[in-house]
Amino acid sequence: MVPTLVAAAIAALLAAALLGPAFDRRSLGIVVFAALVPDLDAAVSLVVYGATNAAFHSFLLPVAAAGLLYWDTARRERSWLAERYGWRGIRIAWVALAAFVAAVALDLFSPEGVALFYPLHDRFYAVTGRLVYSTQNGLVQTYVTLGGENVLAVGSPGTTATHHVESWINPTPGTGFETGVERRFPLVERGWQAIVVIAAVAVLAIRWRSSDSVVEGGDVVDAGGVPDDGDVAEDGSSVAEVSR
Amino acid sequence: MPATTVHLGFALLVAAAVLPMERFDRRLLAVFAAVVVFPDLDSIPGWWLPGAHRAMFHTLVLAGVVAALLYYDTRLRDRSWLRERWGSRAVTVAWGLLATHLLAHLFLDWSHLSGINLLYPLADQFYTLEGELVYSTADGWIQTFVEFGTGADGGIDVGQQGSTDDVHVPTPTDPNPGGGVDRNVERIVPIAVHGWQLYLLLLGLFTVGARRLQTEPPVERSE
Structure with missing residues (x-):
């Protein structure tokens, strides 16, 4: 799967862009947490065979x-929601729902893919390819194939039985917690992912600087509401330091 | 380059995030589009100046000069030209778009293919940001963005690629190195390559679409 930190960064950008006046540390924490939820299905895969990128990556949710x-x-x-909150x-x-979908889509648009209709239909889908215009071949598009026996088809790396998505919780195919295997906990795997993370941190720093200088109270609340998760805590604390 | 369309997508997301209170009306979107497209116009001087693309307008030097001018005009001068001509909203937008230009255009190109010529024309050298940052239970922390002792001269390798003499990033207007307008050559206009580029493009469109559809918050109706 694409590193969870990247999903958290995308969620932070979405929160900054879409929350409007509701943007503060608590709401940011909620939205970022929503983007972490899909990757928790790696823990489910310890019990259910092949559940990584399937159980909580299903579009049914x-x-x-x-x-x-x-x-x-x-x-x-x-x-109920309006009366309560x-x-x-x-x-x-x-x-938060948009951040959840964005986190799932991040994996959908990567080669490892997502079991979109799990558990109704057990198949991984991965949207990869290219869309270019060539002066010799015209418009070339390989993300989805049109026609054929399926009306519209995207690439598929397999089913939960054949396709294992590696994670640090469950690095090898199969259920059960193994000992003595190498576990890799990726923060950033590609250059562009590093840029997404840098952009998220920079945007949050800018937002907090401007809100500190403009708003008198009300916007900056205690950081106690941020879920105690590694990724969020890292982002949150570094931003807090910058803004002080 | 990641296609200009990919820059537009990611830039929409970043701009919406740094400018939370702005309405993305047509005027703002027009200025925004100009800021995002402008750097890629350095592929046109590439006809006469080999290697100009990703160097001439993709340099931190130019961004620094613009930032200095903006700072001088809005902070140091008695009367700001920008504020008087376009209002104080323009000052916020200008800083926001400068940040967007850095994060969504220069930095994204930095991580792609031959990278960008970071300090052109002060130092003529392309740099690429590529690597990974992983914690492995077997090998501990691994990061390959900056590598020590593996560079060309045994020094630090931060993705140096060579100068404008030997780096050519193909573009639709200038597909081959060497300059000049070549008629009989395949020109490829990328819109998105790989899943993640399409993802960033769609995410940006979604963000601005959502921003425009969102209802205005009620002025005073909490709880």
């Missing part, structure tokens, strides 16, 4: 969550 959120906030006479709660819920 965000679709169900979006349906529920829409029903509660738009269709019911009295929304107000406008901010609704905004944070939608942005």
